[in-house]
Ligand SMILES: Nc1ncnc2c1ncn2[C@@H]1O[C@H](COP(=O)(O)OP(=O)(O)OP(=O)(O)O)[C@@H](O)[C@H]1O
């Protein structure tokens with residue numbers, strides 16, 4: 001392509017210094033704007049940051065599944081958001097119908113109640129994780145594996161088809177129904193406010209003006225997410241299967257020559273990504289206590305943007321991208337208007353694709369045999 | 370016979386890459402497969418390794434038909450390949466690359482012993498064990514590729530062009546190590562374009578030309594065969 005044929009935008013992006021200058025200006029504008037808001041009302045600002053962290057961690061758990069699956073089979077698994085939805089529903093049923101969260105208290109009455117609640121909640125999360133892993137392995141086996149050697153676009157279209165299937169199967173009246181359902185948390189919510197120290201906020205009471213509030217939901221999200229991230233990092237860095245995942249992501253034929261069961265490794269990758277999405281589903285539902293069959297679409301897309309922003313295929317990238325997305329969304333919802341949060345999320349996607357398609361941590365695509 | 374290949378026909382779509390080749394390898398031997406670019410050498414090794422499937426013909430390892438055995442099972446049976454172009458996992462450390470070679474092995478002590486054996490053959494890998502595979506020099510990558518294959522404790526080692534892109538001194542060094550590995554009891558099927566070098570270490574050899582075996586015999590005989598000399602040894 002010669003210079004005459006480039007559009008103005010392409011020329012701006014091609015001229016690297018213009019692109020960089022544009023980025024720097026954009027960054028300055030964002031800092032100036034956010035900084036201004038922060039100075040205007042620090043408590044409000046901190047409140048937004050806390051909300052953004054909560055959201056960002058949930059996105060991180062979802063984004064990891066996108067990025068891991070992409071890393072190993074080069075597929076944007078559009079059904080991933082629906083696996084997240086499935087995880088939320090599994091926990092809904094296990095709590096509302098089967099009282100799974102109460103088993104420690106029933107089985108071991110001598111246990112301190114607080115510990116019982118913690119173990120019960122973790123059991124609920126674990127059940128969702130396992131269910132999602134099984135679902136994803138089934139999807140992979142039935143829908144994606146037969147297309148392993150087909151052009152990438154076939155698998156991509158299939159992923160969209162699987163996504164629709166999960167959503168509309170879920171919408172059936174005897175499955176999840178098409179309605180919003182109120183989610184019952186496996187624990188009671190406790191809220192604190194910060195104003196010259198941390199104080200417990202009694203149920204129904206108003207927090208004093210100028211204070212920052214947070215709840216045990218935030219703590220659970222952060223603690224569970226960090227535990228899962230540390231666990232994931234351990235698996236990927238230290239274990240045999242984790243190393244095989246990295247080898248397979250890098251070069252499948254050579255992995256097979258070394259005796260690595262590549263299909264098994266791919267299946268495990270789907271399972272791990274889905275279990276993280278399952279945990280995210282439970283955490284998301286405890287934070288925003290409603291479930292509905294399409295609830296995975298928007299968080300799924302946002303997490304996808306986070307993965308692209310971080311550099312798809314990169315695990316640290318997915319984490320960093322998700323934290324940025326969480327903040328961007330909450331700040332734009334809080335300071336501009338609520339609908340703006342989706343616009344901002346997708347604006348970020350477009351900007352990343354235009355300016356740095358490989359994302360923050362991404363490397364340029366290496367063609368593989 | 371450790372390995373027997375019978376009337377193998379392999380296609381890439383319409384391309385008939387292997388046109389009915391047969392050969393064998395006895396326990397303890399180094400057998401070399403020489404031939405020009407595109408003769409079908411790598412295709413042969415990949416068919417033995419189970420990552421390519423023949424349209425007809427058979428591969429036997431220790432008398433067992435492994436023609437359609439899954440690739441990972443073939444490694445477990447004792448056949449491992451060091452592929453053309455080394456194919457190091459660049460994003461894994463040297464140590465992790467070696468561990469991937471030992472993927473089919475479960476006995477920790479055996480793996481450790483084997484690792485020490487590989488480090489004895491390639492001391493440079495030990496020094497660089499925590500470095501990323503992609504940062505090694507070409508020669509070191511070749512050592513890693515061979516070491517990685519050895520980590521599976523193969524009875525039969527398949528080597529695809531170990532001399533590719535290496536300086537003459539390094540080629541000499543690598544071929545010495547290949548002979549040592551063989552002396553310690555591993556049979557070797559060696560694919561090479563460097564016919565001189567390959568025939569000097571091998572017991573027997575086969576000459577492959579556009580998917581067919583056109584000559585076979587003891588290495589010494591092949592070295593002195595006028596046709597081989599003309600086509601592959603650069604003699605006039
Ligand atoms: N993936 C492929 N698709 C189509 N044709 C292929 C493929 N791989 C190899 N071929 C063809 O099959 C024939 C044999 O190739 P092969 O790689 O086995 O040759 P080789 O003897 O290993 O050559 P070299 O010394 O260059 O490595 C060649 O004609 C090649 O073009």
Ligand SMILES: [Mg+2]
Nearest residue numbers: 410411412453
């Ligand atoms: Mg070759």
